[in-house]
Amino acid sequence: xxxxxxxxxxxxxxxxxxxxxxxxxxxxxxxxxxxxxxxxxxxxxxxxxxxxxxxxxxxxxxxxxxxxxxxxxxxxxxxxxxxxxxxxxxxxxxxxxxxxxxxxxxxxxxxxxxxxxxxxxxxxxxxxxxxxxxxxxxxxxxxxxxxxxxxxxxxxxxxxxxxxxxxxxxxxxxxxxxxxxxxxxxxxxxxxxxxxxxxxxxxxxxxxxxxxxxxxxxxxxxxxxx
Ligand SMILES: Cc1cc2nc3c(=O)[nH]c(=O)nc-3n(C[C@H](O)[C@H](O)[C@H](O)COP(=O)(O)OP(=O)(O)OC[C@H]3O[C@@H](n4cnc5c(N)ncnc54)[C@H](O)[C@@H]3O)c2cc1C
Numbered sequence: 151x152x153x154x155x156x157x158x159x160x161x162x163x164x165x166x167x168x169x170x171x172x173x174x175x176x177x178x179x180x181x182x183x184x185x186x187x188x189x190x191x192x193x194x195x196x197x198x199x200x201x202x203x204x205x206x207x208x209x210x211x212x213x214x215x216x217x218x219x220x221x222x223x224x225x226x227x228x229x230x231x232x233x234x235x236x237x238x239x240x241x242x243x244x245x246x247x248x249x250x251x252x253x254x255x256x257x258x259x260x261x262x263x264x265x266x267x268x269x270x271x272x273x274x275x276x277x278x279x280x281x282x283x284x285x286x287x288x289x290x291x292x293x294x295x296x297x298x299x300x301x302x303x304x305x306x307x308x309x310x311x312x313x314x315x316x317x318x319x320x321x322x323x324x325x326x327x328x329x330x331x332x333x334x335x336x337x338x339x340x341x342x343x344x345x346x347x348x349x350x351x352x353x354x355x356x357x358x359x360x361x362x363x364x365x366x367x368x369x370x371x372x373x374x375x376x
Contacts, residue, residue: 151318154204155326162199162297162331170195181333188337196298203323204292209240211285212315221299227290230277235267238288240315259284297334300327305341310359 159165167178170187173195187195205216217224239259245251262282269279295303300323306312307320324338342351342362350368351358358364 151207151315151322152205153319153322153326155201155323155330156204156292157200157202157294158327158330159199159201162201163333166195166198166297169198193298196301197296199297200294201297201300201323201327202292202294203326204290205319206290207238207240207288208291208319209286209315210283210289212240212313212319213289213291214285215313215316216291216293216319219295219299219303221295221302223294225292229280229283230275233270233276234280234283234287235270236263237266237283239284239286240288241286242314259286297337301337301344304338305344308338308340309342309353310340310361311353311357 163181163184164178166187167181167183170183170192171177173192174183176183184195187193213226217226241252241255245255262284266279266282269282270276304320304324307316308324310317312320324335327338328335336346339346340361343349348368349362350365351362352365355364362368
């Protein structure tokens with residue numbers, strides 16, 4: 151998996167605070183206004199900073215989950231216009247470390263590759279031959295999110311309940327943003343830490359990773375809506 155931050159709003163905190171200052175007839179404060187807006191739920195001002203990522207070496211299973219995030223813009227490698235002869239594919243660690251599973255997995259991928267090439271050689275269009283392609287087939291996608299959506303994406307996809315591949319992606323995307331603006335790091339966290347220092351898990355007991363107490367343990371059973 152490769153993740154590159156290819157474009158972004160320079161000085162994102164300042165860009166957000168300049169916009170927010172309009173509401174308060176104030177001046178940028180180096181992060182204080184932004185923190186206040188975040189904590190008070192005035193999240194629309196976070197839309198004034200954008201981040202564009204180029205992502206490659208990920209599975210179509212991952213990109214299908216990614217594009218469910220609707221408040222973002224996407225451009226993805228087309229399986230209609232690009233032929234996928236000899237496609238790259240993702241192998242989950244659970245399969246890679248199991249010799250028998252790995253052998254079976256690779257056999258099926260090889261057989262799909264072979265059948266795909268045969269259909270293309272018969273003159274079948276890529277848009278039809280692609281019906282054979284597996285979820286594991288690698289893809290490339292560009293995504294642009296504003297900070298509001300990116301925080302939401304990180305809250306959901308850095309959570310231990312998210313699937314491993316998209317969790318890895320969210321981590322790499324957050325690292326890229328942190329590299330250019332460390333002040334944003336505290337917002338790019340799983341949802342259990344979105345209200346830090348009040349950290350609690352909203353998942354069920356069976357799904358919770360145990361990193362933070364369940365919401366019912368944190369606030370007491372009687373305060374949690376059934
Ligand atoms: C652990 C996990 C498991 C999942 N499992 C499944 C599954 O089994 N099946 C499945 O189908 N999906 C599943 N999803 C996907 C999930 O249901 C969402 O589609 C995805 O996380 C996108 O999030 P979102 O809808 O909150 O926000 P986004 O699309 O990222 O939008 C951001 C926010 O904008 C607002 N918004 C966006 N669109 C609208 C709208 N039309 N109306 C009102 N408000 C809007 C909402 O406040 C939303 O939270 C899963 C996601 C996670 C994280």
